[in-house]
Amino acid sequence: MLHFKAEIKENIPVSKNHYLLTFTPLAKTPVPLPGQFYMIGIGNSCDPLLKRPFSILTKSDDSIRILYRIKGKGTTLMKEMKTGTVINVMGPLGNSYPIPKKKHTPLIIAGGIGIASVFYLAEKLKGKAIVLYGARGKHELLMLDELRGLVKELHISTDDGSYGKKGTIIDLLNEFHVNDKHLIYACGPKGMIRAVSEFALEKGLKGYISLEENMACGIGACMGCAVKTLKGYKRVCKEGPVFNIKDILW
Ligand SMILES: Cc1cc2nc3c(=O)[nH]c(=O)nc-3n(C[C@H](O)[C@H](O)[C@H](O)COP(=O)(O)OP(=O)(O)OC[C@H]3O[C@@H](n4cnc5c(N)ncnc54)[C@H](O)[C@@H]3O)c2cc1C
Ligand code: FES
Structure with a gap:
């Protein structure tokens, strides 16, 4: 299932302009591959225009982390998202980094x-x-x-x-x-x-x-x-x- 709801576990600053978002999918979702990304719904979930793409930073058994830079409207709203908020997510999307051969x-x-x-x-x-x-x-x-x-x-x-x-x-x-x-x-x-x-x-x-x-x-x-x-x-x-x-x- 590509569309799923997820609960925010943490959304914390890691520098003046960067935040680390951790969320737990509320449904079973495919395991992401390195290089893939998620479209994250921000604010009003009825507004699809506010979904923004973010790379998968890490994946653990129950949560996914995203590292993001404050750029414009979407990410400025995103940094205000509180623990416990349920967000709409789509992914994992796109292709992935091919794994290197042994000789490389x-x-x-x-x-x-x-x-x-x-x-x-x-x-x-x-x-x-x-x-x-x-x-x-x-x-x-x-x-x-x-x-x-x-x-x-x-x-x-x-x-x-x-x-x-x-x-x-x-x-x-x-x-x-x-x-x-x-x-x-x-x-x-x-x-x-x-x-x-x-x-x-x-x-x-x-x-x-x-x-x-x-x-x-x-x-x-x-x-x-x-x-x-x-x-x-x-x-x-x-x-x-x-x-x-x-x-x-x-
Ligand atoms: C595959 C991929 C992976 C990425 N991974 C990361 C990551 O891991 N971390 C990270 O920090 N960034 C990542 N980015 C970049 C990130 O997606 C952008 O920085 C983010 O979308 C900025 O959103 P913003 O609303 O804050 O910025 P804005 O500049 O406000 O918006 C971004 C763009 O969206 C469009 N847009 C804005 N508002 C609307 C609207 N209402 N309707 C339609 N279009 C609109 C505009 O064309 C604008 O240029 C990734 C991008 C891609 C493509
Ligand atoms: S964002 Fe629509 S085709 Fe890629």
């Missing part, structure tokens, strides 16, 4: 809130992933303690140098010794994803990127989220959000 070392590259999309992947890879994680400053580095316990290596950059290496995630990537054993998984702002894709193509590296587009239906019906690829227009909500790194036409 997963190299996860996360920029800003992009960490929300790859965190569950890092967890599923059980200590095998190398993670490059960049943010504007120390205050925007999220879930660090949990992340450290999940990965093989964690390399951090901040634009202002307040934590880790000073510079962008692309600077960090340029300094990292990549080789053809690395399989890239990237999520973050569009400019960063494009730069990672160009880097990968130039070096002949394989990998996947997760894209974010504004979504209306979330289930492939409206074409509102279509992006241009080598194989024609593809819907981020249906054929994505995960795409082969070489397929997107920027």
Whole structure:
């Protein structure tokens, strides 16, 4: 069942602009895969326009966590949602990150809130992933303690140098010794994803990127989220959000 009701267990700030939402589905729902997302109904449940897409951060036996950044109307309302509130959720939706073959070392590259999309992947890879994680400053580095316990290596950059290496995630990537054993998984702002894709193509590296587009239906019906690829227009909500790194036409 894709539509379900869920009860909010917790909705807490983890930085000035970021919140962690935990909810318990009130019905049996499919187990999500890393990279998939949920459309979350905010405020008046009769208003479908207010459903917004969020990646699965983690899934436990009885609850699902979402990490979100306050952006506009929907997320500003979302941060006010109280424990015990019942919300409408749709999902899990979209495709997922393909699991790497044994010969590959997963190299996860996360920029800003992009960490929300790859965190569950890092967890599923059980200590095998190398993670490059960049943010504007120390205050925007999220879930660090949990992340450290999940990965093989964690390399951090901040634009202002307040934590880790000073510079962008692309600077960090340029300094990292990549080789053809690395399989890239990237999520973050569009400019960063494009730069990672160009880097990968130039070096002949394989990998996947997760894209974010504004979504209306979330289930492939409206074409509102279509992006241009080598194989024609593809819907981020249906054929994505995960795409082969070489397929997107920027
Ligand atoms: C697959 C996917 C996964 C994502 N995962 C995460 C995540 O894990 N964490 C995270 O923080 N963000 C995530 N995002 C981004 C997140 O969905 C947006 O930040 C969020 O939708 C912003 O909503 P907002 O209402 O606060 O912002 P707004 O800017 O107000 O709205 C977002 C967009 O929705 C449209 N919109 C707004 N109001 C209406 C309306 N009334 N009717 C129709 N359209 C409207 C507008 O086009 C607007 O650009 C993800 C996005 C995608 C596609
Ligand atoms: S949001 Fe409607 S087709 Fe993707």
